[in-house]
Amino acid sequence: MQPIIPILFAAVVGMGHAFEPDHLLAVSTLVTRHDRLGPALKDGLFWGLGHTTMLVLFGSIIIFSRATWLYSGYFEAAVGVMLIGLGIGRLLDKNSYQSFQKPKQQAGFAYTVGLVHGLAGSGALVLAVLGAIPEPVWAVAYILVFGLGSVLGMLAAVGLMHLPFTQRMRLGKRLRASAVVLSSALSVGYGGWLVWANV
Template sequence: MIRLLITVYAGLEHAFEADHLLAVNNLVTNRSKIKDALKDGMFWGIGHTSTIFIVGVIMIGFKISISENIFSYLEAVVGLMLVILGTIRLFKLLYKKTHSHTYYHSHPHTHSNGVTHTHMHAHTYTHSHPIAGFKHKHYDGTANYKTAFGVGLVHGLAGSGSLVILVISQIKTPLEGLLYILIFGIGSILGMFIASGLFSIPFTKSILKSQKLQYSLIIVSSVICIVYGFNIIYTNLF
């Protein structure tokens, strides 16, 4: 039982690594509801666990060794992914701000004493137009978690090598090793589930109503994501 809890904790701690948090943080800034952000974290964890398990089957089940150099290149791919995520998030933010318009209208209001006042109202609308080569899509209220799942898959590729090698050095049977990876994966799903919920709090409409502050947080997190991504690329390729 203690070993099981330690394995879950190891997976939970793994989810809180810097590159994981930066990627998911950029994903949840698109969410206005905490429950959608929590699902992002869950799908990231599922993708991450899927990749690690597949690599585990290859290395443990089929006894196929994978060069450490390959995993270094995969780490660089993670860095590239972080750069892309941060860049896309900044683009979406700037594009949204560019297409926000404020409309004013007034209407008279008569009190019981016969005095009439005119009230002025302002409404801000945000809309988007199709970019050349892309189809125009309307948001229908359903959240898409494919991106979170894909990001988890890539992260799993990068971190799976060292984890599987560690498991191989300690296991007695292949089945025990794969079971360890699955339990570790459950811990990582739980960890990212918690992290995504915490990161989404500043971006929920009911918590932080200052749009300027939200924009500032998005810009800062996106820039950090891009810089950290370039650092990973440089570290693993040069």
């Protein structure tokens, strides 16, 4: 029954995991396109589901096959490339600078972004979990609860980061453009650092 104790805390750890810089930067490029909280939360939810899906699937492969060699820094580099692409894409998107835009729903795209993040994080997570929970079934249970916790954490993060872009805040064009440029530059810069550090 010992593995139950760390599993109970897995959701809390997962919630904290959602606030890592690469996660926040990627999701911010998605949710700040929305003026209403509902669609923004939907993107955050699908990011979290994609993240959890990959954690569980890829993590299970590593756990049951004991193929810890599958963990690679190239997965982190892939996240870096994605962050660069998201940042540049947002800079070039004219709708990013307009107030009260109504972008198309992009749940599938948000889910894909989450999948890439889950792939990058699964190897390190599995290695850490196996050190504390050697039983494969319990280890997978931990990862699942951890992933669901990250979904809750991301929903909370989306609610906070979306506030400046709501209609009530009514950001001026210059201020909104400055926020877009700053967040995009951070995404490109951090993504470049991830690529440089992991290739």
